Amino acid sequence: MRQFLPFCCALLGAGFLQPARAQSIVAGQRPATATYVDLLPDKVLTAQRPGTNTVTDLLDLDADGRADLQLNAYVSTASFPSDAEARLAPLHDDIAIYSNEQTPQIVRFAAQDVIQQNLPQPNPLLPQVWVSRSTIYPYGSSWLTRVGNNPAGNQSFGAWIDGQDGYLGVRLRSGNGWRYGWVRLQVTTQNTSGVIITVKDYALSNIVALQAEPAARLHGWQIYPVPATSQLTVQAPAATTGRVQLCDALGRILLTSPLAPGSTRQQLDLSGLATGVYGLRIETAAGFFFQRLVKQ
Numbered sequence: 001m002r003q004f005l006p007f008c009c010a011l012l013g014a015g016f017l018q019p020a021r022a023q024s025i026v027a028g029q030r031p032a033t034a035t036y037v038d039l040l041p042d043k044v045l046t047a048q049r050p051g052t053n054t055v056t057d058l059l060d061l062d063a064d065g066r067a068d069l070q071l072n073a074y075v076s077t078a079s080f081p082s083d084a085e086a087r088l089a090p091l092h093d094d095i096a097i098y099s100n101e102q103t104p105q106i107v108r109f110a111a112q113d114v115i116q117q118n119l120p121q122p123n124p125l126l127p128q129v130w131v132s133r134s135t136i137y138p139y140g141s142s143w144l145t146r147v148g149n150n151p152a153g154n155q156s157f158g159a160w161i162d163g164q165d166g167y168l169g170v171r172l173r174s175g176n177g178w179r180y181g182w183v184r185l186q187v188t189t190q191n192t193s194g195v196i197i198t199v200k201d202y203a204l205s206n207i208v209a210l211q212a213e214p215a216a217r218l219h220g221w222q223i224y225p226v227p228a229t230s231q232l233t234v235q236a237p238a239a240t241t242g243r244v245q246l247c248d249a250l251g252r253i254l255l256t257s258p259l260a261p262g263s264t265r266q267q268l269d270l271s272g273l274a275t276g277v278y279g280l281r282i283e284t285a286a287g288f289f290f291q292r293l294v295k296q
Contacts, residue, residue: 024116025205027109027167027182034181035062038201047073047084048194061095061181061204062172068095069170069183073195082192083148086160088168093132093243093283096178097142098169101127101285104142108159108166115169115180130171134258135242135285144197145187160187165200177208219289221282227294230271234282236264242284244268248276259284270295 030036045055054074058067072087088106090097098107098119107128109115121127129135136142145158160166168183181204188196220237234244239262246255246268254273259266275295282289 023178023180023205023207024114025180025182025203027113027115027169028111028184030203031205033207034203034205036201036203037061039199043071043199045071045073045197046194047075047196048190049075049077049079049082049192053077058091059183059199059202061170061183061202062179067091068172069097071197071199073197075193075195079193081148081150083146084189084192084195085146086144086158086187086189086195086197087142088144089142090131090133090136093134094173096130096132096171097136098128099131099136099142101129101131105158106142106144107169108144109169109182111165111167113167115167115182117178117180129285131285132283134283144185145189145195147189147192147195149192156189158187160185161189163188170202170204172204174208179205179208181205219287221289221291223280223291223293227296228270228278229296230269232268232270232280232293234266234268234280236266236284239264240284240286242282245281245283246270247279247281254278 025031025034043057045057047053047055053076054072056070056072059069059071060066061068068091070089070091074087075084076082088097099105100107103126119128143158144160147156163186165184165186168185170181170183171178172181181202183202184200186198186200222235224233236259240259241261242259244257244259244266245253247253255268257266257268273295278293278295280291280293
């Protein structure tokens with residue numbers, strides 16, 4: 001991640017970061033402290049049967065030349081069984097969207113809703129979390145809307161099913177924190193024969209919310225042996241997905257290892273590293289954790 005270096009250095013120096021200030025943005029509002037982009041004309045993706053059955057486009061929210069979000073409108077080529085889907089996905093781990101943790105349905109915000117780090121949970125059995133490319137629902141595409149028909153009948157899913165404007169909650173990593181924002185879009189379905197995604201505008205706060213990264217051991221992670229030797233074991237409190245990164249005292253990322261889905265244990269090979277102090281950063285759907293460690 002391009003802007004990880006100063007962040008890791010700060011963590012090594014302090015043990016872990018303390019939050020500097022809360023930051024949020026209100027869906028639909030364009031404060032003076034935000035960058036606002038009105039897409040003229042609207043970005044429209046249309047997939048239909050017969051015709052073009054899949055259309056993909058990209059959004060670069062901070063205009064840095066790297067795409068942040070991928071949008072995909074899709075309809076199946078068969079008329080039965082068939083489905084039409086409006087899909088959206090973050091393209092890297094410096095961008096996150098707010099989504100359901102256990103289902104591939106992206107959360108929709110209404111105008112005037114507050115978008116921030118900690119949000120109310122309407123259903124504790126179906127938690128909603130900030131997810132990036134590494135931590136998004138791993139078993140299939142994430143949907144704004146999905147409509148299908150098959151021998152079991154007709155089904156429809158997704159928060160944008162009513163065809164009205166809704167707001168996608170986004171956050172973009174900036175240095176040692178996040179910039180929060182929203183994207184206004186609309187999805188229109190024509191049974192299972194067509195789907196249209198219309199992206200209208202978006203705003204991204206220019207205020208960076210510094211985030212606390214609590215010590216991993218305080219949240220049930222086991223990291224051993226201590227001090228570390230040639231092999232380091234990272235034991236999660238429960239099966240999760242994400243990644244582990246190791247950086248040196250200058251903030252340089254020395255090692256990145258994905259957390260295997262369904263596994264609670266990850267082993268890191270440190271045999272090629274010199275003795276000294278390092279930082280271990282764990283990134284999961286549940287949050288970000290940091291542990292300072294010493295290698296002998």
